[in-house]
Amino acid sequence: MTYSNLKEEMTKAVDILRAGGLVAIPTETVYGLGADAHNPAAVQKIFQAKQRPSDHPLIVHIGEIDQLHKWAVDISPAAWLLAKTFWPGPLTLILKKVPGVIDQITGGQETVGLRIPNHPVALAVLKTFGGGVAAPSANRFGRISPTTAEAVREELGDAVDLILEGGQCSVGVESTIVDVSGEQVAILRPGMIKAEQIAAVLHQPVAAARKNAPRVSGSLELHYAPVTPTKLMSTSELRNFLRDAAGRFVILALSDWDVTEEVLTRMPSAPEIYAHDLYQVLRELDKRGLEQIIIEAVPEGAEWEAIRDRICRAASA
Ligand code: TXA
Ligand code: MG
Numbered sequence: 001m002t003y004s005n006l007k008e009e010m011t012k013a014v015d016i017l018r019a020g021g022l023v024a025i026p027t028e029t030v031y032g033l034g035a036d037a038h039n040p041a042a043v044q045k046i047f048q049a050k051q052r053p054s055d056h057p058l059i060v061h062i063g064e065i066d067q068l069h070k071w072a073v074d075i076s077p078a079a080w081l082l083a084k085t086f087w088p089g090p091l092t093l094i095l096k097k098v099p100g101v102i103d104q105i106t107g108g109q110e111t112v113g114l115r116i117p118n119h120p121v122a123l124a125v126l127k128t129f130g131g132g133v134a135a136p137s138a139n140r141f142g143r144i145s146p147t148t149a150e151a152v153r154e155e156l157g158d159a160v161d162l163i164l165e166g167g168q169c170s171v172g173v174e175s176t177i178v179d180v181s182g183e184q185v186a187i188l189r190p191g192m193i194k195a196e197q198i199a200a201v202l203h204q205p206v207a208a209a210r211k212n213a214p215r216v217s218g219s220l221e222l223h224y225a226p227v228t229p230t231k232l233m234s235t236s237e238l239r240n241f242l243r244d245a246a247g248r249f250v251i252l253a254l255s256d257w258d259v260t261e262e263v264l265t266r267m268p269s270a271p272e273i274y275a276h277d278l279y280q281v282l283r284e285l286d287k288r289g290l291e292q293i294i295i296e297a298v299p300e301g302a303e304w305e306a307i308r309d310r311i312c313r314a315a316s317a
Contacts, residue, residue, distance in 0.1 A: 009164060010121075014128045016161045017042075022049060024138045024152045025061075025125055026166020027117035029090045029175050029191070030145035030279070031152045032061065032135030033160065034125075043104040043134050049159035052141040057107035058134040059092050059175075060114050063126030071112055071132060073098055078202050079180040085201050088118035090171050091193050094179040105134055111181045121166040137174060144224055144286070144314075147172050147279045154283075172276040173306050178206075190306040192275055209309070224279075224313045226286040230293040232315035238296055249292040250285055254299075267296075271303045278307065282314060 013023045017034065020042040025034045033049060035042035037060045047054050060071055065083055068075060072095035079093055097112040106112055114132075117123070126133060137145035138152045138160070146152045147169040152160070176191030178198060186207035187195050199206045233241060235255055242259065251257060252265050265281060268274045285293050295311050298304045 006121075009162075010124050010128060013125050013162055013164055017125075017129050017133065020045075021161035022046065022159070023125070024149070024156065024160050024163040025122050025133070025135060026149065026164055026169065027061075027119045027122045027135075028169055029117070029171045029173060030147055030169055031138040031149065031163075031166075032059075032117075032122075032133075033138035033152075033156065034061070034133040034135040036129075037105055037132035037134040038100075038102070040102050040104055043102065046134060046136060047104070049156055050136060050139070050141050052136065054104065055107045056136075057109060057111075057113060058105050058136050060101075060105060060112060060132040061122065061126055061135050062114060062116055062132050063123055063129070065116065067132070068095075068114065071098060071101060071114055072096060074181075076180060078185060078204070081201060082178065082180065082198065083116075086193055087116040088123060089116070089193065090118070090175040090191050091115065092175045092177045092189075094177065094181050094188065096181050111179075113177065115175055119166055119169075121164050125164070142225060144226060144279050144282055145174060146283075147276075151280070151283055168276075168280065170276065171272075172278060172280075173310055176306070190309050192272065192306055194302050194305065196302055209305075224310050225316070226282050226293060226314060228286050228288075228290050228293050230282075230295065230315045232295050232297060232311055234297045238294065241294070247291045248289075249294055250288075250290055252281065252285075252293065252295045254296050271298075271307060274298070274304075275307055278310065 016023050017036050020039050023034045025032050035046050074096045092113045092115040094111050094113050101112050139145050139155045149163050149165045152163050176193040177189040179186045187209045190209050195206050
């Protein structure tokens with residue numbers, strides 16, 4: 001895309017947001033389905049397009065840290081420190097909301113999720129628009145988040161007024177969600193910014209993600225799932241399986257396996273690259289009409305936590 005095209009697309013995006021329409025916006029994590037966060041009718045369209053239950057709260061994306069005051073109150077020093085350290089970046093902060101935040105955004109709760117994404121296209125749109133943009137991942141409810149503009153087109157097509165092209169998302173899995181609205185700082189959804197990084201910045205312990213934390217749609221078991229039946233196997237389970245495996249399956253593997261190339265998708269051994277590739281690989285495999293997708297378990301370490309979380313969900317359908 002040329003520079004003048006890009007500028008034209010930006011202007012179009014901002015006009016659509018101001019008019020209450022939907023714009024798919026690239027971020028460094030996944031593509032978001034954006035609407036003016038102050039416009040209830042526009043936000044309503046997000047739920048319709050995604051077929052998402054209306055009590056699930058949305059993240060508000062902002063372009064400047066100064067705008068935090070417009071959305072949140074009682075912002076603790078810890079919250080400021082995290083915002084200043086990790087924004088723009090793959091971190092969402094849950095804070096006490098100001099009275100004006102509409103119920104469709106908060107799911108009727110007293111808190112609001114906020115994030116400054118680290119992607120030039122998203123930042124340009126947000127800064128020009130000037131207000132908050134509510135944006136969940138731009139997939140239909142329960143499906144894999146899109147990490148390319150093409151994937152958004154497959155997921156939502158005509159339900160969006162404009163899809164901004166921003167290349168493949170560099171992080172590839174959704175942001176780390178940290179609740180800083182109470183006494184105890186707690187991680188609600190693991191992401192590529194790890195609990196230990198947050199604890200190191202704050203010089204205090206951070207509660208790890210609890211399974212089934214309330215009101216976080218990312219915590220539902222049936223989330224981020226391919227249509228193809230997907231199984232997670234330890235390396236030894238996989239060895240047993242391969243002894244008398246039949247049918248059309250593909251393995252997302254970290255180890256070397258003595259199987260044909262057609263059956264094997266070797267995944268990167270660095271967690272950052274694995275995360276970058278994961279959703280795109282699952283999305284492509286899902287189109288092949290396989291009987292099964294098998295994911296080889298990943299290592300135990302903290303740097304793999306977000307990936308473990310996403311592949312467990314993919315395999316729990
Ligand atoms: O990386 C991301 O976070 C992407 C990009 C587009 O920014 N967005 C994303 O949005 O993953 P979504 O809606 O798919 O997931 C947002 C999560 C949901 O699980 C939602 O329940 C949770 O954030 N959330 C939002 N506001 C909340 C709140 N006030 N309290 C608790 N959870 C909240
Ligand atoms: Mg989502």
